[in-house]
Amino acid sequence: MSIANYLYLSAILFTIGAIGVVVRRNAIVVFMCIELMLNAANLAFVTFARINGNLEGQVVAFFTMVVAACEVVVGLAIIVTIYRSRRSASVDDASLLKR
Amino acid sequence: MINVALDVGTTASPESYLFYVLAPLSVVAAIGMLLVKKAVHSALLLAWVMVTLAIFYIAQEALFLGIVQIVVYTGAVMMLFLFILMLVGVDTSDSLEENIKGLRIISIVAALGFGGLLVTLLSRATFGRPVVGLSVNNSEGNAKGIAVELFTRYVFAFEVISALLITAAVGAMVLAHSQKAKSKFVQRDLSIARFRKGELKDAAGLPGSGVYALHNAVDVPALLPTGNPAPSSISAVLQARGDIIETSNFELKEQTEEDK
Numbered sequence: 001m002s003i004a005n006y007l008y009l010s011a012i013l014f015t016i017g018a019i020g021v022v023v024r025r026n027a028i029v030v031f032m033c034i035e036l037m038l039n040a041a042n043l044a045f046v047t048f049a050r051i052n053g054n055l056e057g058q059v060v061a062f063f064t065m066v067v068a069a070c071e072v073v074v075g076l077a078i079i080v081t082i083y084r085s086r087r088s089a090s091v092d093d094a095s096l097l098k099r
Numbered sequence: 100m101i102n103v104a105l106d107v108g109t110t111a112s113p114e115s116y117l118f119y120v121l122a123p124l125s126v127v128a129a130i131g132m133l134l135v136k137k138a139v140h141s142a143l144l145l146a147w148v149m150v151t152l153a154i155f156y157i158a159q160e161a162l163f164l165g166i167v168q169i170v171v172y173t174g175a176v177m178m179l180f181l182f183i184l185m186l187v188g189v190d191t192s193d194s195l196e197e198n199i200k201g202l203r204i205i206s207i208v209a210a211l212g213f214g215g216l217l218v219t220l221l222s223r224a225t226f227g228r229p230v231v232g233l234s235v236n237n238s239e240g241n242a243k244g245i246a247v248e249l250f251t252r253y254v255f256a257f258e259v260i261s262a263l264l265i266t267a268a269v270g271a272m273v274l275a276h277s278q279k280a281k282s283k284f285v286q287r288d289l290s291i292a293r294f295r296k297g298e299l300k301d302a303a304g305l306p307g308s309g310v311y312a313l314h315n316a317v318d319v320p321a322l323l324p325t326g327n328p329a330p331s332s333i334s335a336v337l338q339a340r341g342d343i344i345e346t347s348n349f350e351l352k353e354q355t356e357e358d359k
Contacts, residue, residue, distance in 0.1 A: 001114070001115030001118060001119070003230050004221060004222060006118070006155065007221045008218050008221060008222075009118075009122045009125070009126070009155075011217035011218050011221060012126055012129075012218075013125070013126065013129055014214075014217070015210050015211075015214035015217070016126070016132075016133065016210075017129070018210055018213065019133060019207060019210045020132065020133045022202070022206040022210075023133065023202065023206055026138050028180065028183060028184060028187065029132075032132065032138075033132070035172075035176065036129060036132070039148070039149060039172070042152070042164075043152055043155060043156075046156050046159050046161045047159060049161070050159050050161075050231075050232060051230050052231060053230075053231025053233060053236065054236060055233065055244050055248050056248060058161050058163070058164055058248075059245060059248045059249055059253055062164060062167065062245065062249070063253075063256060063260055065167060065171055065172070066263070068176070069175070069176060069264070069267075070263055070264055071267075072179060072180075073267050073268065073270075073271045074270050074274070076179060076183045077270070077271040077275045079187065080183060080186060080187065080274070080275055084277065089187045
């Protein structure tokens, strides 16, 4: 098996995550799709670390995980705040600036 | 140390079996994540994708990251997602009808183009390149190798990211905290308000609703000493609904000739 298969898998998962961000309307599911994209990027980092034979890719993947954790914490807090005021977690409902 | 041997550009067969079993499963779970209606099911499928990714990390000589992936993602992050789902309401299933016309088709076409581009790009970038492998870097253990990188070359980035983590935690607390605009109206405040109203008629509290042997009496007004019903003795909710029974129904009537 070629090691590039991991990179293909990463590309496919990233694409699926991107579709989810565009298509789904529940803000929480959109967040999960963003997590999927970050995870796919991490897989690419780990694979490239192995291809190139140094650990820097793994260190960057580690940093990505920390940033993803921060993003989830703040994002979910925002979702809870929006839900509290509008009683809905749909991204289409939060269109107050449009009107 | 898990160290799957690899030739130049290819991997040994156990790892390829692992990949060919788990990779389709993870892709199917990821696609299912988009198709299921309930957010809880999406969360479970995403957790499965994350577990398979952790296995891939471990197979790719990134033992530390694999364990961190399980602990942080499937453990902490997915639990956080589930908690928020419970807060926001599990039952609110996403309506899958599209708001913008043709959005789904356009996005799928765009995604196919993007994915195809990415895959061809990757194939041209990596085919024919020898894979070095991490056996040298991991000779003292993967965690130690990462620690050496993290605390020497990347120590500044490490500090910055710790600041980011603390900022995010404080930010989440600020966002999730809802301060009450005014303090709660307790019994003491009610009592003070009654006495300051000017007249002392209701200072002792409202009269209780009437008690009559013939009827469960919350919906019957009390009788004042004068013999008149007191509407304030009945809950405002019942009054709004109109579920009030006239007091006169229960008054003693003078016996007529027919009753005898």
